Amino acid sequence: MCDFAPLKNDLFIRAAFCEKVERTPVWAMRQAGRYLKEFQEVRAKHDFFTVCRTPELACEVTLQPLRRMELDAAIIFSDILVIPQALGMEVQMVPGKGPVFPKPLANPEDLKTLNQTPDVDKELGYVFDAIKLTRQKLDGKVPLIGFSGAPWTLMAYMVDGGSSATFSKARSWLFRSPNESKALLDMLTDTTIKYLVNQVRAGAQALQVFESHAGILGSSTFAKFSLPYLAKIATQVKKQLSDLGIQRVPLIIFAKGAHYAIEELSATDYDVISLDWTMDVKRAREICAKKSKALQGNLDPAMLYAGVDEICSATKKMVEDFGVTGHIANLGHGMYPDLDPEHLKAFVNSVHSASEEIINSA
Numbered sequence: 001m002c003d004f005a006p007l008k009n010d011l012f013i014r015a016a017f018c019e020k021v022e023r024t025p026v027w028a029m030r031q032a033g034r035y036l037k038e039f040q041e042v043r044a045k046h047d048f049f050t051v052c053r054t055p056e057l058a059c060e061v062t063l064q065p066l067r068r069m070e071l072d073a074a075i076i077f078s079d080i081l082v083i084p085q086a087l088g089m090e091v092q093m094v095p096g097k098g099p100v101f102p103k104p105l106a107n108p109e110d111l112k113t114l115n116q117t118p119d120v121d122k123e124l125g126y127v128f129d130a131i132k133l134t135r136q137k138l139d140g141k142v143p144l145i146g147f148s149g150a151p152w153t154l155m156a157y158m159v160d161g162g163s164s165a166t167f168s169k170a171r172s173w174l175f176r177s178p179n180e181s182k183a184l185l186d187m188l189t190d191t192t193i194k195y196l197v198n199q200v201r202a203g204a205q206a207l208q209v210f211e212s213h214a215g216i217l218g219s220s221t222f223a224k225f226s227l228p229y230l231a232k233i234a235t236q237v238k239k240q241l242s243d244l245g246i247q248r249v250p251l252i253i254f255a256k257g258a259h260y261a262i263e264e265l266s267a268t269d270y271d272v273i274s275l276d277w278t279m280d281v282k283r284a285r286e287i288c289a290k291k292s293k294a295l296q297g298n299l300d301p302a303m304l305y306a307g308v309d310e311i312c313s314a315t316k317k318m319v320e321d322f323g324v325t326g327h328i329a330n331l332g333h334g335m336y337p338d339l340d341p342e343h344l345k346a347f348v349n350s351v352h353s354a355s356e357e358i359i360n361s362a
């Protein structure tokens with residue numbers, strides 16, 4: 001591992017491990033992105049995956065939101081779909097439409113066309129280079145989060161070929177071809193473990209796994225086709241990092257829509273359970289407190305369309321609902337492209353002021 005500057009602001013790391021903090025740390029999913037004009041300027045000149053694959057550009061857009069507001073963490077600019085690319089699939093980012101796979105997995109026979117055991121360092125070395133460069137540039141300002149998509153969410157895109165409200169093709173695999181689905185999920189799990197371990201070796205100081213399409217599974221399907229893979233990723237990443245003598249890093253799981261699985265997720269090796277805005281904070285707190293898990297979330301991103309005063313009062317309520325121990329403030333999902341950056345700034349500042357008020361008055 002490289003030598004990097006020590007962390008000046010470690011609130012995010014302490015909150016993730018339920019340690020004492022002076023104020024609640026805050027960041028936002030998709031904090032780098034199209035809602036920032038400086039991001040759009042970069043994108044006007046470079047294709048989406050060129051930004052991901054060019055460490056200087058990925059580093060630049062990672063740092064952009066930190067120049068505007070007092071965020072307590074950075075997240076490396078990349079995409080979850082770099083894993084299907086590493087397995088040999090073509091992915092295009094089509095403006096106004098999102099990701100498109102020209103040749104999705106049409107049937108289980110197509111699994112044979114994948115590069116099932118990719119050389120992660122070779123195929124995804126550009127991500128590790130971007131992480132190293134960004135750690136250097138951050139100079140210890142705040143921690144850098146690495147991430148990956150969870151196996152089911154990746155499978156959903158690989159089979160359906162792009163965004164979908166139902167991912168009915170991928171869900172049909174789960175019931176028509178459960179064994180082949182499990183083989184694909186196993187392969188994605190193994191690659192994800194290597195990918196996440198190497199992100200930490202490159203300099204990532206925390207990891208988030210995005211199971212963005214958990215909500216469409218339902219509890220029994222989630223229990224079969226998502227949870228075991230999520231659990232294995234956390235256990236194996238922790239074990240392999242510890243075998244390498246690397247200091248523990250917080251692992252965060254964001255299983256969007258998995259109301260039914262908070263208890264099961266709290267029994268895995270993740271340190272932080274991230275809630276979307278539809279989830280009940282009180283219930284999640286009760287469940288997660290028993291397992292000493294921290295929580296992340298969960299302001300409705302659409303709340304940022306409201307006026308600044310309303311944002312501040314909703315944020316204050318959110319901070320009170322979560323409490324000031326073991327909470328990383330965030331939105332319940334990513335920033336929307338037409339949100340006003342000043343409104344995100346109001347959210348960030350309110351998290352800080354509301355939590356400081358609670359802590360200082362205790």
Ligand SMILES: Cc1c2[nH]c(c1CCC(=O)O)Cc1[nH]c(c(CCC(=O)O)c1C)Cc1[nH]c(c(CCC(=O)O)c1C)Cc1[nH]c(c(CCC(=O)O)c1C)C2
Pocket residue numbers: 028029030031032033034043048075076077078079080081093095098099147162163164210212334
């Ligand atoms: C800014 C951006 C990203 N990806 C995409 C965009 C917009 C495309 C553009 O600039 O043209 C396409 C891009 N990539 C993807 C989508 C979603 C498509 C869909 O809704 O199905 C889009 C528009 C796939 C994707 N990609 C990601 C997820 C999981 C999080 C989530 O649920 O939103 C998913 C599902 C992760 C992701 N993707 C990105 C980050 C960067 C770091 C940050 O948070 O600032 C991260 C963490 C970056």
